[in-house]
Amino acid sequence: MNEHPTTTIGLLHPGAMGSAVGASAVAAGAQVLWVSEDRSDASRARAEAAGLQDAHWLNGLVNQSHIILSICPPDAAVEVAESVRMLGYERIYVDCNAISPATARQVGEIVEHIGADFVDGGIIGGPPSADRPGATRLYLSGAEAPRVARYLKGGPLDVVVLDAPAGAASALKMAYAAWTKGTSALLAAIEALAIHEGVMDALEQEWAKSQPRLKAQSDGLGGSAAKAWRWVGEMEEIAATFEAAGLPGGFHEASAEVFRRLARFKDDPNAPGGPELAKHLLPG
Amino acid sequence: MNEHPTTTIGLLHPGAMGSAVGASAVAAGAQVLWVSEDRSDASRARAEAAGLQDAHWLNGLVNQSHIILSICPPDAAVEVAESVRMLGYERIYVDCNAISPATARQVGEIVEHIGADFVDGGIIGGPPSADRPGATRLYLSGAEAPRVARYLKGGPLDVVVLDAPAGAASALKMAYAAWTKGTSALLAAIEALAIHEGVMDALEQEWAKSQPRLKAQSDGLGGSAAKAWRWVGEMEEIAATFEAAGLPGGFHEASAEVFRRLARFKDDPNAPGGPELAKHLLPG
Helix, strand or coil, X not given: CCCCCCCEEEEXXXXXXXXXXXXXXXXXXXXXXXXXXXXXXXHHHHHHHCCCEEXXXXXXXXXXXXXXXXXXXXXXXXXXXXXXXXXXXXXXXXXXXXXXHHHHHHHHHHHHCCCCEEEEEEEECCCCCCCCCCCCEEEXXXXXXXXXXHHHECECCEEEECCCCCCHHHHXXXXXXXXXXXXXXXXXXXXXXXXXXXXXXXXXXXXXXXXXXXXXXXXXXXXXXXXXXXXXXXXXXXXXXXXXXXXXXXXXXXXXXXXXHCHHHCCCCCCCCHHHHHHHHCCC | CCCCCCCEEEEECCCHHHHHHHHHHHHCCCXXXXXXXXXXXXXXXXXHHCCCEECCCHHHHHHXXXXXXXXXXXXXXXHHHHHHHCCCCCCEEEECCCCCHHHHXXXXXXXXXXXXXXXXXXXXCCCCCCCCCCCCEEEXXXXXXXXXXXXXXXXXXXXXXXXXXXXXXXHHHHHHHHHHHHHHHHHHHHHHHHHXXXXXXXXXXXXXXXXXXXXXXXXXXXXXXXXXXXXXXXXXXXXXXXXXXXXXXXXXXXXXXXXXXXXXXXXXXXXXXXXXXXXXXXXX
């Protein structure tokens, strides 16, 4: 439990990741608010299960929160910041989304314009869970990062402060996901190619001899397909991060296209893995 | 030893891979010719060490060979076929290069135009060696593939016939290298990004926790840097193969750019691995 039992944290919004981070903050001793207006029944069920309290309207959450955590699909990060800006929030705003350092700095300018303190965040790992404490890390950077870390520490979410300005936590997230999700997209695309060329069986036999880990990795892609729709924007943010550094963005522009073609599996827990998934990447 | 002791194989040209494949064919009982005209002292040294016989001129090799093996950088595959076409070769021509199925079919048309039989090949693994018999595979496809396999089997090179038309062996090679070399390029680019953003140490610490294999993989990239110049063309062939299948070519267009920036390490056995290599990817 942290030493600030009356800390109130506003969470925008309780998706699978957001609700789990909220539950971790509750476990750490904070009061965590969410906003039910315009949210789905699934969001309500997740928020209630996580022990979050309904502020009903965004205005109420903004007025009561010492810290706002933005946890949403990357495409919505700027919009969420804009909605808070319009309500004149002046305390700490933490963007935890999978966005480029440049987009993070844009979010920072939006909330600093109204007098809020901006902290940059990046989450590595799945939704934190009491069953696997410390397996998910929230990286934070920016001047107020140590304060945010003190409020959030104590739950299953591991909180790590980078001694670096805002942008660093997002950069770390981009670099990390560039590998994990980029290689998933590449692997699926390679299998689609092998199917198209009629050499999938031969490729599997060669992999069995010389790349023995790839079969399991390929089979596991089915578990990711339900999230592919959400990764399109993340891959675009990674591509932009590479290009801004003078590095080729093509790996993740291609990854975005792969995940776009898998968007049909949104929230489908029974998506196939391996070549059964990969064949959906081939045009009509 | 194969059952055709008088088989003569023409090898164009004895680079690191070609000379080792030639040595394997010699071990299998064939006479293997090469052409010293216009080749370097390094080629001569490799050819002599591999037990190849110098035909001096391309015309002599073409006249004497029952089978010609083309083993060269992918950019030179068409040119080598053209040089043979001009001399009117009429027996079996095997392209073993890392080229797209479309380029392989183009090579096939060139040599079939003069009455030769075309066999498509793809090599997976490093140069074959008596120390590691069977660790490198030559895949073959096309009508005459079984005959070529009979002539080449018996040395350290494993020879596998695909029951598929010309193009299949090249497609398998493209799909295989798309992973091995594409992930090498991606890993180096990610490290360059992390260096640019000042988060390389944080990334290494996160990888140590959740991606423990990546450090060794990254350190090992130094051993590949000397070959990066040769992989630019291979990555371009892979990108073209993806695009021809209606799949995004960006992974390997980006990989080609990464290897292009590492071309300065050509034939340098002391290239660094890890972030020391990756920093060379960043613009000026």
